[in-house]
Amino acid sequence: MRRRARVAVALPFLMLATTTLNAQKPPSAHSDPPAGGPVWLDVYRAPASRLIGEAVSGTFAWDRLATLTDTIGNRLSGTPALDRAIQWAVAEMTRDGLENVHTERVMVPKWVRGSESAEIVEPVRHQIVMLGLGDSVGTTGDGVQGEVLVVRSFEELDARASAARGRIVLFNVPFTSYGETVRFRSMGPSRAARHGAVAILVRAVGPSGLRTPHTGALSYTGDAPKIPAAAVSTEDADRLQRMTDRGGRVVVRLKMEAHFEPDAPSANVVGEIRGRERPEEIVVVSGHLDSWDVGAGATDDGGGCVVTWEAVRLMKKLNLRPRRTVRVVLWTNEENGGRGGLGYRDQHRAELARHVLMLESDGGVFRPQGFGFTGSDAARETVKAIATLLSGIAADQISPGGGGADIGPSMQEAHIPGMSLDVDGSKYFLIHHTPADTVDKIDPVEMAKCAAAVAVMAYVVADLPQRLGE
Numbered sequence: 001m002r003r004r005a006r007v008a009v010a011l012p013f014l015m016l017a018t019t020t021l022n023a024q025k026p027p028s029a030h031s032d033p034p035a036g037g038p039v040w041l042d043v044y045r046a047p048a049s050r051l052i053g054e055a056v057s058g059t060f061a062w063d064r065l066a067t068l069t070d071t072i073g074n075r076l077s078g079t080p081a082l083d084r085a086i087q088w089a090v091a092e093m094t095r096d097g098l099e100n101v102h103t104e105r106v107m108v109p110k111w112v113r114g115s116e117s118a119e120i121v122e123p124v125r126h127q128i129v130m131l132g133l134g135d136s137v138g139t140t141g142d143g144v145q146g147e148v149l150v151v152r153s154f155e156e157l158d159a160r161a162s163a164a165r166g167r168i169v170l171f172n173v174p175f176t177s178y179g180e181t182v183r184f185r186s187m188g189p190s191r192a193a194r195h196g197a198v199a200i201l202v203r204a205v206g207p208s209g210l211r212t213p214h215t216g217a218l219s220y221t222g223d224a225p226k227i228p229a230a231a232v233s234t235e236d237a238d239r240l241q242r243m244t245d246r247g248g249r250v251v252v253r254l255k256m257e258a259h260f261e262p263d264a265p266s267a268n269v270v271g272e273i274r275g276r277e278r279p280e281e282i283v284v285v286s287g288h289l290d291s292w293d294v295g296a297g298a299t300d301d302g303g304g305c306v307v308t309w310e311a312v313r314l315m316k317k318l319n320l321r322p323r324r325t326v327r328v329v330l331w332t333n334e335e336n337g338g339r340g341g342l343g344y345r346d347q348h349r350a351e352l353a354r355h356v357l358m359l360e361s362d363g364g365v366f367r368p369q370g371f372g373f374t375g376s377d378a379a380r381e382t383v384k385a386i387a388t389l390l391s392g393i394a395a396d397q398i399s400p401g402g403g404g405a406d407i408g409p410s411m412q413e414a415h416i417p418g419m420s421l422d423v424d425g426s427k428y429f430l431i432h433h434t435p436a437d438t439v440d441k442i443d444p445v446e447m448a449k450c451a452a453a454v455a456v457m458a459y460v461v462a463d464l465p466q467r468l469g470e
């Protein structure tokens with residue numbers, strides 16, 4: 001009966017929360033908070049409904065992301081734009097009424113793209129749509145020119161090693177999954193340099209787009225010279241493949257001014273809602289504020305910053321103060337160094353053991369599906385029960401494997417349970433690390449639901465009578 005009463009109180013919020021989402025739910029799911037489940041969960045049904053209702057009652061999260069990406073834009077490590085974004089976030093968190101708002105300084109690498117271009121110069125001239133890979137060295141003077149060798153795998157490269165000398169190697173490997181295909185971007189430069197290649201091109205790591213190149217970091221190894229490397233659009237990769245398949249020389253010229261400058265000061269941004277009973281125990285929610293230097297860094301990862309920050313703002317706004325502290329961290333330098341996550345681990349070593357859970361949202365803020373989770377079986381059971389509070393927004397799935405590039409170092413150091421926001425990923429890699437990563441790709445209602453899901457999960461984990469997993 002008590003549960004019924006709570007449901008009735010929460011109904012206006014629930015109606016708001018469910019009006020726009022039933023179309024996406026399987027027919028067997030229902031919108032009311034599910035009956036059953038452990039008794040301890042009952043006390044959380046009303047706060048969960050309030051958090052969801054507040055999150056989806058407007059477009060606050062999307063508007064904030066639009067402001068960030070329109071007024072500041074992309075935010076590569078070491079740029080004034082990232083500095084402005086950090087100062088903006090501090091001011092906005094303070095305005096939200098968050099507690100203990102501050103920055104935590106770390107030094108970050110400063111890679112500068114400069115101007116860049118690529119063209120086919122033989123047998124006919126064609127401009128190539130390209131983006132230099134992050135952390136690549138540049139070319140000298142007039143650029144590097146060479147006959148193209150197209151390969152479709154590392155095995156083919158090794159089999160044709162003698163043909164790679166003095167050439168520009170193109171890795172033309174169609175996108176399957178990011179994990180499978182990204183290795184040609186990260187490892188391709190040194191693999192080709194070992195065989196004497198003078199530069200590499202890599203087919204953009206993403207599904208075929210509209211002639212969209214995808215940047216992203218490469219990773220040179222110590223056993224080969226550093227050679228310039230660039231991503232080319234799938235259309236340009238396919239053209240180079242067709243031209244070389246016809247036989248005869250295909251020559252490309254690549255010009256890149258890319259270089260490193262000395263490390264620059266940067267910072268993680270931190271804000272909190274302090275716990276009412278055990279403030280020294282901490283739940284971290286997070287996204288990374290830096291981005292690549294193309295597009296607006298909306299999906300990667302301005303959106304993750306805003307929806308995790310929303311969790312804390314919503315609690316504050318609704319006067320829901322959990323037992324433990326919920327801390328939002330906006331990381332610096334995820335994309336090309338990971339110094340923010342490493343810096344946090346080092347600066348917070350003394351309190352890592354009191355971190356109850358760390359969550360990172362870095363897979364986009366499209367339609368939420370639930371969370372990936374890494375932790376003990378007992379913790380997983382608790383998290384699964386909490387996720388049932390999100391069935392009304394169809395974000396109740398708990399899948400194996402939770403974590404993130406920035407929370408990883410701390411998770412490993414202190415065996416902290418880790419979580420990632422899982423969303424419909426079908427659009428993510430179309431725009432990932434491209435000029436098309438802009439806020440218009442993000443739906444305000446889906447984004448609000450992401451914020452709701454993170455808020456409910458973080459609130460309940462932070463408020464549990466017993467620490468997660470105990």
Ligand SMILES: [Zn+2]
Nearest residue numbers: 300301334362
């Ligand atoms: Zn990211």
